[in-house]
Amino acid sequence: MATSKLIFFLIQVMFLPFVFDFANAQGLKVGFYAKSCPKAEYIVQKVIAQTLAVAPSLSGPLLRMHFHDCFVRGCEGSVLLNSSTNQAEKDAIPNLSLRGFGVIDRVKSALEKECPGVVSCSDILAIVARDVVVADMGGHWDVETGRRDGNVSNMIDALLNLIPPSANISTLKAGFSQRGLSAKDLVVLSGSHTIGMSHCSSFNNRIYNFTGKGDTDPTLDANYIAKLKMKCKPNDQKTLVEMDPGSFKTFDDSYFTLVAKRRGLFQSDAALLDDSETKAYVKSHATPMGQASFFTDFGVSMVKMGRIGVLTGNAGEIRKVCYKIN
Ligand code: HEM
Structure with missing residues (x-):
């Protein structure tokens, strides 16, 4: 594995x-x-x-x-x-x-x-x-x-x-920048993790076997690790957990509060504290005051993401059904 x-x-x-x-x-x-x-x-x-x-x-x-x-x-x-x-x-x-x-x-x-x-x-x-x-x-x-x-x-x-969810900040920034997206877009779009669920398998290494010695990820809050261990067994491939516990059905800015408290679920979430620009954004949005500007920023970054490598004019086709080409 x-x-x-x-x-x-x-x-x-x-x-x-x-x-x-x-x-x-x-x-x-x-x-x-x-x-x-x-x-x-x-x-x-x-x-x-x-x-x-x-x-x-x-x-x-x-x-x-x-x-x-x-x-x-x-x-x-x-x-x-x-x-x-x-x-x-x-x-x-x-x-x-x-x-x-x-x-x-x-x-x-x-x-x-x-x-x-x-x-x-x-x-x-x-x-x-x-x-x-x-x-x-x-x-x-x-x-x-x-x-x-x-x-x-x-x-x-x-x-x-x-x-991958194990990505560090350099891989994340490079992956976004190759697609015309900035460090700000990275931190803003990661805010999507305010909704939805994750399989235990996407982060289990952080709570059971971080460096192959049966250890935990030191950047993840110890109390949170204990809670996650109650839900996810080692090698658990099936169980789903809320990515933003308590408000995973609400698109709000609580993701940033979690990341600031070292409770981001993935290494890629925690990594946002390893760059001065992304860290500053996390910190400034880890308060309810930041929500309105997060919403505005999110829309701007989604429009930018939606421009990546698009086909327009006469390129490509309009499929009749989405799961197969015409
Ligand atoms: C920055 C790099 C990113 C990484 C490494 C990452 C990784 C992941 C992983 C591993 C999951 C859990 C999948 C599972 O185990 O079921 C997940 C869930 C999710 N991601 Fe990301 N993601 C990233 C960025 C984004 C972006 C840019 C968006 C949207 C614009 C996004 C939206 C979501 C949503 C909404 C979920 C919840 C899905 C569900 O409820 O099934 N993610 N992400």
């Missing part, structure tokens, strides 16, 4: 410099479907409201799905494609914990009924990400649309480009 994790990490370090074309983000704009499908955003919002009314725990996975789409080949819907002749991104280990693909399919079929062949699956992911944050009491932002869908999805691309 330890060896496969090391190999995975080394592959990532070697290949992370994936070059994205930021120039083609020019085709995006707010209200892209205003004439071609005026009800598009309303329809997305309606399906998401209906979904969360019966399955509120889907907001976390749906927000995360847009991030996992954008960081692998850009925001072009490749995370949604099923494996066919090759293994697709969906089947890569970090994506096995994604949920909610059926929701995206339902949104897409509602849109196809209203305006066939117009709204891309990659845009659906971007709009859904905003709508779940709003539904969880977070702030609103205008989503740029006009993305088109790609027709390639490879498991290996996901393995090489999704940053």
Whole structure:
């Protein structure tokens, strides 16, 4: 297990410099479907409201799905494609914990009924990400649309480009900067961990075997370790824990309070205290006073993330269904 994790990490370090074309983000704009499908955003919002009314725990996975789409080949819907002749991104280990693909399919079929062949699956992911944050009491932002869908999805691309929870601050900053995102975007977008759940396996090394000697991560609060051990057994692959205990269904700024108290669940969360800029942001938002500016910052960073490697104009296609190319 330890060896496969090391190999995975080394592959990532070697290949992370994936070059994205930021120039083609020019085709995006707010209200892209205003004439071609005026009800598009309303329809997305309606399906998401209906979904969360019966399955509120889907907001976390749906927000995360847009991030996992954008960081692998850009925001072009490749995370949604099923494996066919090759293994697709969906089947890569970090994506096995994604949920909610059926929701995206339902949104897409509602849109196809209203305006066939117009709204891309990659845009659906971007709009859904905003709508779940709003539904969880977070702030609103205008989503740029006009993305088109790609027709390639490879498991290996996901393995090489999704940053692991064990990442340190240099790996995190490099991974974001290669995609045109700053240290501020990194700390702001990590604030997504205010909602949702994590498998014990994503952080169990920190509470049971940090350096291979049966020790714990010294940067994680000892009382929190004791609580986590009550929920997660060693080698536990199944159990889910709240990432922001007590308010994991509410999109607020309590994530920063947790990180400041050394209760961020992942090493990547704790690492935000290892850089002066990200640390300053954590500290200044570890108070209820910081919430309004966090919401504004979050919208700005989500728009930036949504521009990564997009296909616009005549590139790509508008898929008829989101899980396969036309
Ligand atoms: C900075 C690097 C990041 C790392 C290393 C990371 C890693 C992770 C991991 C390991 C999980 C738990 C998966 C599981 O065990 O089920 C998770 C959950 C989550 N992540 Fe991140 N993440 C990062 C950034 C982001 C960003 C940028 C977003 C969104 C913009 C995001 C949104 C989420 C959400 C909402 C969840 C909860 C998912 C659920 O409830 O199923 N993360 N993340």
